[in-house]
Amino acid sequence: MTIGVTLSATSRQLPIDATVRLAREARDAGLRSAWFGQSFSYDSPLLAAIVGREVPGLEVGTSAIPVFGRHPLLISSQAQTAQAATGGRYHLGIALGARHLVEEGFGIPYERPVALLREFLTALRPLLETGQADFHGELLTATTPLPAAVPDARPTVPLLVAAMGPQALRVSGELADGILPFLAGPRALAAHIVPAVTAAAEAAGRPAPRIVALVPGVVTADPDAVRETAAGALALYEGIPSYRRAIQLSGATRAADVAVIGDEEHVAAEVRRYRDAGATEVVFTATDLGGEADRHRTWKLLGELAQA
CATH class of the missing domain: 3.20.20.30 (Luciferase-like domain)
Incomplete structure (x- = not known):
């Protein structure tokens, strides 16, 4: 991956x-x-x-x-x-x-x-x-x-x-090489997003689409504080219908609930969940939520996972 x-x-x-x-x-x-x-x-x-x-x-x-x-x-x-x-x-x-x-x-x-x-x-x-x-x-x-x-x-x-909504996913599957879903957790990807865009690509005779999942996340020793920061930083997306739907389909009520925040073991496990849900690529966003030291920890872990 x-x-x-x-x-x-x-x-x-x-x-x-x-x-x-x-x-x-x-x-x-x-x-x-x-x-x-x-x-x-x-x-x-x-x-x-x-x-x-x-x-x-x-x-x-x-x-x-x-x-x-x-x-x-x-x-x-x-x-x-x-x-x-x-x-x-x-x-x-x-x-x-x-x-x-x-x-x-x-x-x-x-x-x-x-x-x-x-x-x-x-x-x-x-x-x-x-x-x-x-x-x-x-x-x-x-x-x-x-x-x-x-x-x-x-x-x-x-x-x-x-694309994350049904109509946009259908168009993307027919005409694009892949999608860039954001704030769509593994549950939303596996049950709704990946099947829809893949079916559209297959019907159009196109190759399997790339699923580049954009994931807000950070490795940190203080997940509670970082999650509180994330709640404020990501709240604006809760007012946008497409993101709100993706959050809800992910089994969450707030955008920050979809964020991957925790220690190395937790973040690595969540990356694997995205892979198992159909993501072909994972791109971490908002890795500066916890500060410079946490960003270094995050990038170190992600680099190790990428090499593995």
Whole structure:
């Protein structure tokens, strides 16, 4: 199983050098991938490209870019640039986004999200594979009127979707390479998410999808204090319907209840539960909840599990 971590760049001035140092630390600990969420303060494909170029051997990805306010032609250009910069180690994740962020941030109505996702993926996949598109949908148009460059030997950018709801899972299984579920525990993965996306992929004649489970978690000697911190840090997701549903399907009532917090033995056992539930990859998020010492312990354990 591939195991990775998310790296957050949250200061007002993007700390690129600090992020690169963290990425090197993650790689040296034995972790296989580093992922970057999209923010209003930095561009995640560009940051992934910089980190991937500076840290050889580490897979990098975005998790995930909302489709509202973006266009397949532009996302494809960003992704292919990152793929070229990293020598084929970039993974593109897209998402529906949250209604309040889309409508308040972009002033765009959050309407027909699954239909938009389907059209976005339909236009984006040929762009990533051939550099060309000729798509005329109901919600968007994506064409390449100028000749595209001949694709080189780089592998096609893997295309993942932060999908958890039934309709988004069906579209992702049909058109994407995998999914990026967040706050979906092993119970939700095994009983609802993995079967749905796998069945959709099989029906479309596509390979078994990647299941990249994003898991908030940390190794710590003080789980009660860290869990209290996690409750505040993750509470905002409880107001977003897709996350709330995933939390409930996981048998939890709060987002923090899905977080993996405890000693090395507990965290290792939970990683195995995700694997047994169908996750092909596990990416730990929020590993800084307990502070620097806990992050080091977490990355050390995850690196050992990745090597094993």
